Amino acid sequence: MEKVYGFTHYSFFSEMSELAVKNNSFDLSLGLADFDIDPSLKAFLKEAADYSTHHYEPLAGSPLLIESIIRYNSKRNNSIFLNEKEVTITPCATFTLYTALKCIVNHGDEVIVIQPSYYTYAPSIVLNHGTPVYYDLDSDFKVNWEKLSSCISDRTKAIIVNSPQNPTGKVWSQHEWNQLYELIKDREIYLISEEIYDTYCYDGAEHYSAFLHPELRKRCFCIFSFGKMFHSTGWKVSYLLSSEDLTAKFRCHQQYISYSANAPCQYAIAKYLDIFDPCKNQILMQEKRDLFNDLIKKTPFVVEHTTEGAVFQVANFRNISKTMTDVEFSKWLTVDKGVACLPLSAFYNSKNNSDYVRFSFAKNDELIINALEHLRKNL
Numbered sequence: 001m002e003k004v005y006g007f008t009h010y011s012f013f014s015e016m017s018e019l020a021v022k023n024n025s026f027d028l029s030l031g032l033a034d035f036d037i038d039p040s041l042k043a044f045l046k047e048a049a050d051y052s053t054h055h056y057e058p059l060a061g062s063p064l065l066i067e068s069i070i071r072y073n074s075k076r077n078n079s080i081f082l083n084e085k086e087v088t089i090t091p092c093a094t095f096t097l098y099t100a101l102k103c104i105v106n107h108g109d110e111v112i113v114i115q116p117s118y119y120t121y122a123p124s125i126v127l128n129h130g131t132p133v134y135y136d137l138d139s140d141f142k143v144n145w146e147k148l149s150s151c152i153s154d155r156t157k158a159i160i161v162n163s164p165q166n167p168t169g170k171v172w173s174q175h176e177w178n179q180l181y182e183l184i185k186d187r188e189i190y191l192i193s194e195e196i197y198d199t200y201c202y203d204g205a206e207h208y209s210a211f212l213h214p215e216l217r218k219r220c221f222c223i224f225s226f227g228k229m230f231h232s233t234g235w236k237v238s239y240l241l242s243s244e245d246l247t248a249k250f251r252c253h254q255q256y257i258s259y260s261a262n263a264p265c266q267y268a269i270a271k272y273l274d275i276f277d278p279c280k281n282q283i284l285m286q287e288k289r290d291l292f293n294d295l296i297k298k299t300p301f302v303v304e305h306t307t308e309g310a311v312f313q314v315a316n317f318r319n320i321s322k323t324m325t326d327v328e329f330s331k332w333l334t335v336d337k338g339v340a341c342l343p344l345s346a347f348y349n350s351k352n353n354s355d356y357v358r359f360s361f362a363k364n365d366e367l368i369i370n371a372l373e374h375l376r377k378n379l
Helices: 012-022 039-049 063-074 093-104 121-127 145-150 174-184 244-254 263-273 278-296 326-335 365-378
Strands: 087-090 110-115 131-136 156-162 190-194 220-225 238-242 312-316 356-360
Touching (some): 012 326, 039 263, 063 263, 087 244, 093 156, 093 190, 093 220, 093 244, 121 131, 145 174, 156 174, 220 244, 278 312
Parallel strands (some): 156 190, 190 220
Antiparallel strands (some): 312 356
16 A cells, blocks of 8 residues: 555545445444434525625634634633634644644654544644654553653654544543643643544533643644534534634645635534534433443443543454454454444554454444444344
8 A cells, every 4th residue: 555654545444434335334433423414504504505605715714603613612611712813714623733733843843642543643743844752541541641741852842632532532631731731831842632522521521622721722723623513524614723823823824725614614604603502412422422332231342431522432342352453353343243443553653453443423323223233143
């Protein structure tokens, strides 16, 4: 397989999804929701078609949407108060992370990646002429602060954090953001905080953004995704929160890469965001998580840590196979047993074998039930 800048040019995520389609498997491999968006959101998009929303919005994004984002964030349980110079509308979270790195990384700078992590992080660093430095979470998916500190060097320019995290479902608390700040407060180190699953925190937990920390806020690029919030990933609209200084740098680079995001969708999201109830989102997805975990107990899989947030559940498969690698197991489960998943090793640069696979529960209840019943009968 062709490699670009040392990375495989074709992701294992795409490969497993295609394998699921080819074998007509129940696909729990990717976090793409297979259920419809809110009819109200559709109605606003239809309304957008009748307005003059078919041209470029300003570089910062639709003023209507920026105002809605400011209102929405002020109403969170952990309120984030913003001004229009701290909000930028972007095409997607991956673009936003790449462009944030472009603002701060010079040739040879190091960026710490906390693993397991999404597969685009390291390539984005390398494409910006930086060097990824990998820190692996402990087996309980918690940060060992002493080990993380040992990854910091004089060349460290940034740390990437994802909370709620894909794939582990770990949610960072205010205390953990405080601990991170203590590690970097005396250094010129930036934070890229990807918070695209912010509406999916479970069991009474509330999302706590890095942007709420008064000092981290000054050096933070905080990324959110409307595609994840509204199950509309094809719309390609996200947003960035950053200090006024960092926002100016970000927009300077953005103007030469994408300039702006989907204009009709910005209008629809702006209208919808004012009536959107994040509690309904949280309840919907927690019910799906609980359904998945109730049913997987009837299979040989073992869930060691119930996910705290996001839309994924990691499970140990060693009761089923002691000898297969997690990649071999994932392919076997997809092809021979009819249920698609992802190996946890796909979320590590080393690709070292693990005892775990990741399932997505951002699916119709019928699919979750049928997939897990199929595994119960066939494992």
